[in-house]
Structure formats: structure tokens, C-alpha cells
Amino acid sequence: MEKFTKAFPSKPLPTKTAKPWALAGVVGSGNLEVLLESGGRPKDAMECHVETSIPGYKASWLAALADFAHHYPAGGTKVTINDQGAPPVLVTLRLRQAYDHLTKGDK
Amino acid sequence: MITAKSATRRQNKAQRIERVGKLARGKFVSPDKVPEILRRIIEPGDILCLEGDNQKQADFLANQLATLEKKDLRDIHLVMSCITLPAHIELFKKGMIKQVDFCYAGPQGGAVADLVKAKKFPVGAIHTYNELYARYYIDLTPRVALIAAPKADRKGNLFLAANTEETPAIVEPTAFSDGIVFAQVNEIVDKLPRIDIPADQVDLVVEAPYPMHLQALFTRDPAAITDVQVLMAMVALRGIYEKYEVQSLNHGVGFNTAAIELLLPTYGERLGLKGKICKYWMVNPLPTLIPAIESGWVESVFAVGGEVGMERYTAARSDVFFTGRDGSFHSNRAMGQLAGHYAIDMFIGASLQIDINGNSSTVSKNRITGFGGAPNMGCQPTGRRHPTKAWLKAGAEANPGPGSPPGRKLVVQMVETFQAGRVPTFVEELDASDPSIRKALHGVTPVMIYGDDVTHIVTEEGIANLAACRSVAERQAAIRAVAGYTPVGLKRKKRETEDLRARGIVQLPEDVGVRPSEASRSLLATQDIKGLVRWSNGLYDPPSQFVDW
Amino acid sequence: MSGVLFHEQTARQRIAALADAGSFVELLAPPERITSPYLAQLGIPVSFDDGIVIGHAKIGGKKVYLAAQVGQFVGGAVGEIHGAKLTGLFKAAARDRVPCILLVESGGVRLHEGSAGEIAIAETMRAIFECRALKVPTIAVIATDIGAYGGIGILSTCCDHRIMTEHGRLGISGPIVIEKWMGKKAYNSADRALVWKTSGGKTKYLLGDADALVHDAPEAVRDALTKLIGKSKPVNLGSVKARQKELQNRLKRFGATDDPNVVWKGMGVRNIEAASLASGPEFAALAKRGK
Numbered sequence A: 001m002e003k004f005t006k007a008f009p010s011k012p013l014p015t016k017t018a019k020p021w022a023l024a025g026v027v028g029s030g031n032l033e034v035l036l037e038s039g040g041r042p043k044d045a046m047e048c049h050v051e052t053s054i055p056g057y058k059a060s061w062l063a064a065l066a067d068f069a070h071h072y073p074a075g076g077t078k079v080t081i082n083d084q085g086a087p088p089v090l091v092t093l094r095l096r097q098a099y100d101h102l103t104k105g106d107k
Numbered sequence B: 001m002i003t004a005k006s007a008t009r010r011q012n013k014a015q016r017i018e019r020v021g022k023l024a025r026g027k028f029v030s031p032d033k034v035p036e037i038l039r040r041i042i043e044p045g046d047i048l049c050l051e052g053d054n055q056k057q058a059d060f061l062a063n064q065l066a067t068l069e070k071k072d073l074r075d076i077h078l079v080m081s082c083i084t085l086p087a088h089i090e091l092f093k094k095g096m097i098k099q100v101d102f103c104y105a106g107p108q109g110g111a112v113a114d115l116v117k118a119k120k121f122p123v124g125a126i127h128t129y130n131e132l133y134a135r136y137y138i139d140l141t142p143r144v145a146l147i148a149a150p151k152a153d154r155k156g157n158l159f160l161a162a163n164t165e166e167t168p169a170i171v172e173p174t175a176f177s178d179g180i181v182f183a184q185v186n187e188i189v190d191k192l193p194r195i196d197i198p199a200d201q202v203d204l205v206v207e208a209p210y211p212m213h214l215q216a217l218f219t220r221d222p223a224a225i226t227d228v229q230v231l232m233a234m235v236a237l238r239g240i241y242e243k244y245e246v247q248s249l250n251h252g253v254g255f256n257t258a259a260i261e262l263l264l265p266t267y268g269e270r271l272g273l274k275g276k277i278c279k280y281w282m283v284n285p286l287p288t289l290i291p292a293i294e295s296g297w298v299e300s301v302f303a304v305g306g307e308v309g310m311e312r313y314t315a316a317r318s319d320v321f322f323t324g325r326d327g328s329f330h331s332n333r334a335m336g337q338l339a340g341h342y343a344i345d346m347f348i349g350a351s352l353q354i355d356i357n358g359n360s361s362t363v364s365k366n367r368i369t370g371f372g373g374a375p376n377m378g379c380q381p382t383g384r385r386h387p388t389k390a391w392l393k394a395g396a397e398a399n400p401g402p403g404s405p406p407g408r409k410l411v412v413q414m415v416e417t418f419q420a421g422r423v424p425t426f427v428e429e430l431d432a433s434d435p436s437i438r439k440a441l442h443g444v445t446p447v448m449i450y451g452d453d454v455t456h457i458v459t460e461e462g463i464a465n466l467a468a469c470r471s472v473a474e475r476q477a478a479i480r481a482v483a484g485y486t487p488v489g490l491k492r493k494k495r496e497t498e499d500l501r502a503r504g505i506v507q508l509p510e511d512v513g514v515r516p517s518e519a520s521r522s523l524l525a526t527q528d529i530k531g532l533v534r535w536s537n538g539l540y541d542p543p544s545q546f547v548d549w
Numbered sequence C: 001m002s003g004v005l006f007h008e009q010t011a012r013q014r015i016a017a018l019a020d021a022g023s024f025v026e027l028l029a030p031p032e033r034i035t036s037p038y039l040a041q042l043g044i045p046v047s048f049d050d051g052i053v054i055g056h057a058k059i060g061g062k063k064v065y066l067a068a069q070v071g072q073f074v075g076g077a078v079g080e081i082h083g084a085k086l087t088g089l090f091k092a093a094a095r096d097r098v099p100c101i102l103l104v105e106s107g108g109v110r111l112h113e114g115s116a117g118e119i120a121i122a123e124t125m126r127a128i129f130e131c132r133a134l135k136v137p138t139i140a141v142i143a144t145d146i147g148a149y150g151g152i153g154i155l156s157t158c159c160d161h162r163i164m165t166e167h168g169r170l171g172i173s174g175p176i177v178i179e180k181w182m183g184k185k186a187y188n189s190a191d192r193a194l195v196w197k198t199s200g201g202k203t204k205y206l207l208g209d210a211d212a213l214v215h216d217a218p219e220a221v222r223d224a225l226t227k228l229i230g231k232s233k234p235v236n237l238g239s240v241k242a243r244q245k246e247l248q249n250r251l252k253r254f255g256a257t258d259d260p261n262v263v264w265k266g267m268g269v270r271n272i273e274a275a276s277l278a279s280g281p282e283f284a285a286l287a288k289r290g291k
Helices: A056-072 A087-104 B003-025 B031-041 B059-065 B084-095 B110-116 B129-136 B168-175 B226-246 B255-270 B287-294 B311-316 B333-342 B389-397 B435-440 B472-481 B494-500 B529-535 C013-016 C039-042 C080-096 C109-133 C150-158 C173-183 C192-199 C203-204 C216-227 C237-254 C260-266 C272-277 C280-286
Strands: A001-010 A021-025 A031-037 A045-052 A077-086 B047-050 B076-082 B096-102 B122-124 B144-153 B181-191 B203-209 B248-251 B280-282 B301-302 B346-349 B351-355 B410-414 B457-460 B463-464 C025-027 C052-059 C063-068 C100-104 C138-141 C161-163
Touching: A001 A056, A001 B144, A021 A087, A021 C138, A031 A087, A031 B031, A045 A056, A045 B346, A056 A087, A077 A087, B003 B031, B003 B181, B003 B301, B031 B059, B047 B059, B059 B084, B059 B144, B059 B181, B076 B129, B084 B096, B084 B110, B096 B129, B122 B435, B129 B168, B129 B333, B144 B168, B168 B181, B168 B333, B203 B351, B226 B255, B226 B346, B226 B389, B226 B410, B226 B457, B226 B463, B248 B255, B255 B287, B255 B346, B255 C063, B280 B333, B287 B529, B301 B333, B311 C150, B333 C109, B463 B472, B529 C272, C013 C052, C013 C063, C013 C100, C013 C216, C052 C080, C052 C216, C063 C080, C080 C100, C100 C150, C109 C138, C109 C150, C138 C150, C161 C216, C192 C203, C192 C260, C203 C260, C203 C280, C237 C260, C260 C272, C272 C280
Parallel strands: A045 A077, B047 B076, B047 B144, B076 B096, B096 B122, B144 B181, B181 B203, B248 B280, B248 B346, B280 B301, B346 B410, B410 B457, C063 C100, C100 C138, C138 C161
Antiparallel strands: A001 A045, A021 A031, A031 A077, B457 B463, C025 C052, C052 C063
16 A cells, blocks of 8 residues: 655635535546545645555656646645556546536536 | 479379378368378478467367477478467477467467577567468468368368458468368368368368367457546547548457447437448457447448357348358458558557557567557558548648658557556557567567557547657657656656647547546447347347356 | 446445435545545555445435445445444434335455454344334345345345346355355356356346346336335244245255256246346246246
8 A cells, every 4th residue: 555645736626616525436446536525725735645555656646636736726625535556547537527526516 | 384393392292192191081081190190291391381360270280280299290380370379389399390470479478478588489570460471472382281161061162151261361372382271170061051162272171079269359348348448439539530531440359449339329429420430341240339230330341250159140231241142251361451451541459558659569578479460450551542531631631742642541549548557558668679579580679550650549638640740759749648647648748748739739538529527338339248139139149258148 | 218327337326316316415424534444454445435325315205214335345345334334224214214225236244354244234134124123114226246145145135125137146155155165067157147047136036036127227226116115024924934935935846957047937937038138127027927
């Protein structure tokens, strides 16, 4: 297992979200779950906590998370990830899904 | 007038057949006599062809050959398209082989790598299928060919059923050069459904004690297609199929292209593409193509081989598939490869590794696999003269010089940036360029498809249009731009990527009108094998390992 | 229909598809981070819901307790937290007299925390029988190939009703375990057709072990649930004796055969090939069940 925490600069989340938290994905082989929670501080950073079963890919993780924080206004969110060997594309896909749920609701 | 040379060759054949003597009754021999017959008909120094591609195998004859020892059989120049059976490896271990020329060694790739390391694999070259078949007529003409057929009649005519594959390409050069053609058959019958190889061209026949091995190679279970593959399929459909109006094509055997096939009746229909794309196919009878065929997308399918379980379906859809007068499916590997080389708008397939110049390979130090048909279809046939819309459009983008053809075949590599277990697909240098591999191959790096031939790379990140790049540096930047979070991708420069995107050389999913959040397996025409059977109205009989009902 | 297949959905998607829009309230939700301490110690990734989502919702305006196991997370296996959530939900159902639905996807007890899992399953069964004594309906939905095995297989059969699809499987020992103990000749676990014809939803429906066989679609599961959430089946000496007799009959009729098609034919299926490809009600129409 490898664990790391890092905050990435990001524009603040829209003030009103549909729900306080959203979860996307499942912990299973080659997959991961992303929990996205609003109401964190500071408002101009996305705080990320990652636990992954495959060590040694920190650079890829950080780049994928930084890109997401750059493309989406996610400041003031806390991202927690439980990973069982998902490829980076799934990281982005699940983040995007969780973000949609958080900001727009389940529909 | 008979020249001295041909007379010698003909005499030599007569001597070999004479040596068989009473071991055969006419052309027919019993299975237990086969090792001794092989010993008598093969001479040291012979070019020996063993039939076996990635599907059908003359496995009984190969197994009998492997029971012989070096004292019986030596200095053999082996020519065969696919090294697939343990028996093939045995011939090398016993030191019978002085040279081998082949195409592909999929399942034995590890064993071949071991033989290379042990210096027991004296390879001439690794070929593409048609390249090797062509050499059967030039400098690699077999003296003896060991082939496989489902049925023979009492005269020795052969019926090849759905798996004609490479048999004619082996038999013709052998038979017309006074070589010996020895066929194993599953059964001998009074009347064949149709004659594929005339008895004239067959010297010996054995009814094998077990049916020839047939690999179900093109059965892709839709249940294993991922959302990411659906996303890539959507991107490819919009960014390439739709853009160039691809009418004739070849698909590789992967899940990526299976996803495209299953999106045609759903997503493709929604985009209004029916009748505009994907009408003429050079592919094996892919089970995942059934929904598109049933929805009226497909005009015709020609194949290099059959597929286990598709016999009844193809017979019932003779409007689409090539069939014999008896109704049964017909394939031909050499002609299919020829079609895939000259007559299609697009080849699209996957690879294990792609380097920063767009070269791809599946070879590594521990697995020497080779090529098969991909390099032949995945290349620019500069002998092509007929125009199509897609060919001209791709050609115009490539900005041909005054001495170049105006068109281009679309050669598309469709890969996820990472393979299973987080192994990056994109690398700075191919494993295949390892010095030990190059040495064994006389200085040649076994590249599957050269970067110069590739027009597009599709990944889950987007499309890189390599044909539109104007320099080597630009092409490398375009590849890095779609290489995601692999080490190769992490080296991209934001400004370069943005510039390429502004010029349409790099396109993200949203640039071709695809919303990644929409990418879901539920878009597929069916999500499992049973669904394919339902689409086929019960005519598709999947291999038992896929059946759970 | 939406075209979405029930067996392809995640546990949360299934709940969202079955419950009245926006009615689901999750208990012990992911932000509470109640995860397995055992898996963490073993260096195995944990999950915020420990492989089971629980809560209450409305289906057709009627309040229900609802749980969905996550088969992808360690095979949906029951550990301490997972088990406590399961037990608590059925206890709450008995306490509040609210029907309880379990969307099953589990191979049984989680080996890494076996004792806790065993105890939790036993306690949940007790809570299920408490519900049944109170005429509070309990329903197990078994609709994925992970199915209901081990303790969860037994637990599922304790409920009033079982809804299955052709993908669902129900049993105690899994196919590989049976093969290991009985030999490949007796039971080839790689023979998928055999496995589904012995433990799959269609066969279970024919034999009466499943009460409804539905299409693999959330709408179909929801329809079946709506029909069953108001109905409870009594458990008493009479019902247990009747069941025992039924099982003895089954053994007498089919105990000697090793061909599942004999069972299908014996249960009224005339056209095996057509029935093999049919699903849900179409399959039921091809069979005269319970003859």
C-alpha cells in the first residue's frame, strides 16, 4: 500500500452544490472509489488523500489530480481515494462522475 | 521439352514416393505409419512447410514429426506462418532445424524467446503472412508440405470448410514444383460438400485420430468490454469513421474494435451513420459484428479464416458472407490479406507498445511473437491507384509532395495508455529494439507497424493525427499529447499540446463531440455472449467456454 | 425499458434505480468512514461502505429498508462492519415493522474476519425470523453471477421471498468447492452451462426456490418488488413440514440424475433450447413450474 496527501490549486467550487458529498466507483480489481466532499478549507485548493494498492506511480497520480483541479473549479473540496490498481483514466473518469453528482445531483 | 533441372526435381519426387511403397495404399496411409513415412519423404536440406496459422493447425502431422529424432531428420529449413504448438518447439530442441522463416509465434512466444537465448533458433526472418506466401513462390518453395483439411474423399480431393485459410497458398507452390503435399483430415467420406483442393495436388492423406486443432480466436465476450473502451470507440467513430466516411475496413481482434462493432446499431445509428460507413469488411466472421449485420449496416464480409461457432450464422447470411455452392463459409488468408492491403479505406488495431515515433511492436526480450497480418494491412500500399473518399481526404491532410500518391490508407492504432497491471503502452524506446533481439534478426528491429505508416493514434485521452504532422518533433509532441499519464505523456509541454489542439492535430473527446460522461457499456448493442446469440436468432453457437446457459 | 442491465449496475446505482426518486437515505454513509480495521492491517484496500450500502427508501410510496451488497469489493463477503450493518438493518426492520430488501451479491463470510462474519450472518438470520414472526416481509434479490453463496446463500433462503434473474446463482458451496470435494467428474466447475443449470435463477425458479424470475432490468426487479413487499409467508411447523416433504420429493425425482436437463424436463420445460435462451417471464411461460 502507498499513501499520500497533497493539495492542488483550484478555482472555488460553485457556492451551491446539490449535495454535501458524492461517491463514484467501487473498490475492486483495477478499479477505485472516489469520495468527494464539499465544505473544506481553503476555498482555493482541492485536498487529496490517496491510498493505493500498487505503489510506485505517485507521479502519474499527482499529474492526473493536478489536471483535474486545473480543469474543474473544485476548490474547497476534499477528495479521498481508495484504489485497487485503477489506470489513471479511471481516476479522471471517477473524479468527473463524483464531481457531476456533487454539483448537479444524481440525475 | 523437359529441362534437365525439372526432370531432376520430378525424378526426386518419384523416388520419395517410391520409398513410401507399401506403407501407403494409393494416397492413403494409416496414422501409425506416419512417423516412418515422414522419415522417408523428407530429405536433409529440405524446405519443409508445416501448415498452421493462428487458427487451424496440422497438429497431428506436427506431433508425429516431433516423435522423430535428429538421426531421422536434420538440416531442415522450416517455413510456416505460425509457431503455435509445443511440437513445433520440440523440433528446435532436437536440433533438426537449420533455419526457420515464419510470421507469428503467439502462444509459443515465451518458448521462442528461450530458444533465441539458448541460440537454438536459427531464424531467417519474421514475415507478414503475404510476404511469406509470396516467398513460397520465389526462394522458399516447399519440397514437402504437411497440411490439414476437415474432409477428403476417396480420390484425395479436399474440403476445407470454413477454414480454407492458408491451405491454397501452401499447396499451389508445392504441388506445381513437384513437391509432396501430405494432408491430415478429420474424416474420409464418399462425397464432399465442395472441392477446395483437387486430388491432383495431393500426394498423401491420413485420417487423423483426432480432429485438427481450431482456435476460437475472434470471439470477444462483450461482458469484458470496459467503459473506457466504449469511450475510445465513441471517439474513434466520430473522429475517424464519421470524419473520413470509412466504407471499407479491417478490424483487429481486440476489445477496442469489438466495442466499435457493438456501438454501430446504437450510437452509430443515433449519429445517422448507417449506410455512410462500415459497409465492406475484410475480417473474420466476428461474433460481435452480428448486431450490425442484423441491423443492416454490412454489405459484405470477406475473411482470412473462419470462426468457431459462426458456421450456421454465416450460412444463413450468404448475402453478406462469401459462401460455397453448398452454403458453407469460405475464407482465404492470402486473398484476404491482399484485400486488406489494397482494397480498404482503413486498418484499425491495437498494440502492446508504441514508441515516441509511432512505431509499434508486441515483441519483448521474454516474448518473441512476431507479426501475422497487421504489418501488411497496417501499411501504405504505394501500388494503390483507385481513389475513395476516405483515401483522398486522408491523403490531402498528409500534404503529399509532387512525387507521392495523392491518397493514404487510414492506419489507426487504438490503445489505452496503460495495459493491465499499469504497464505503460507508450515508451521512449521499444523493448523490441533490444540488441539481443536485433542480433538474432540480422539487425532488424521487429516493428509491427512503422510510425510513418500510421495516420492516427486513438487513446482514451483523444486522437493524434500523425499524418497531419509536419515534422518528426511535431509527431513526437502529438504522441505525447495523447499518451496520458505514462512517463512519455508526462513529458508533454502544455503550450505544444495547446498549439496542436488548435490546429486539429490533437483532438480531445469533446473536440469530436463526445461527452466522456456518456461513455457506458449500456450503449453497446448487447452486453454479453448470450445477447449475441439472441441477435443471431439462435444461429450463433458460441464455444462452450463462453456458454453459461 | 432503459436498456440498462441490472447486473451491470453498481450497488448504489441499483438502489437509485429501485427506490422512488430521491427517497433513499443512506445510513452510515461513506463520509463517516467506517471501514474494516482488519483489511487495513493486512494491507488490502478498504472501502468506505465496507461492501454494503444500507438505508431506507420508498418504493411505490411504501417505506422499505434496503441494503445492497457490493460484489466487486472482496466478493461482497461479510466482514465485521459489513455484517453489523446487515444485522442492524434487519433488526430495525423488525423493530419498525418495515419490509426489508437485500440486494444480494456475496460469496459468504470474509475469510480475513471470519468469526465476526459468521456471527453476523447468524444474528441476521435471527433478525429475519423475527421479522417473519411479526409478518414483516423480507425479500432477497439475487441477480448477478456472484450470486448468493455460503452463509449468504442460507440467509437468502430464510427470507420470505427470493427474486432472481437468469444471471443470479444461489447455493451453499460454490462450484469450485464442490469440484474440489466431489471431483471433476462429479461436478466440473469450468462447465459454465452446468453451473448455471444447477444453481442459476431459471433452475431455482423451476424448483420453487425462487419466487419470481424477472428480466435483467431494474424496472423488472422493481415491478416484482412492488408485488411482493406487502406479502409475508408464515413460518410454522406446518410450513416447515411441507417444505421438508417438497425437498424429499425433489430428491426422489431427481436425486439420481446427473443431467440438469432432466430436471428441466421433469419440471415441465419442453423445448430446452428455446428455454435456455429465454429470460424472465418468457422462460416462465415455457415451463409449467411446480408440476
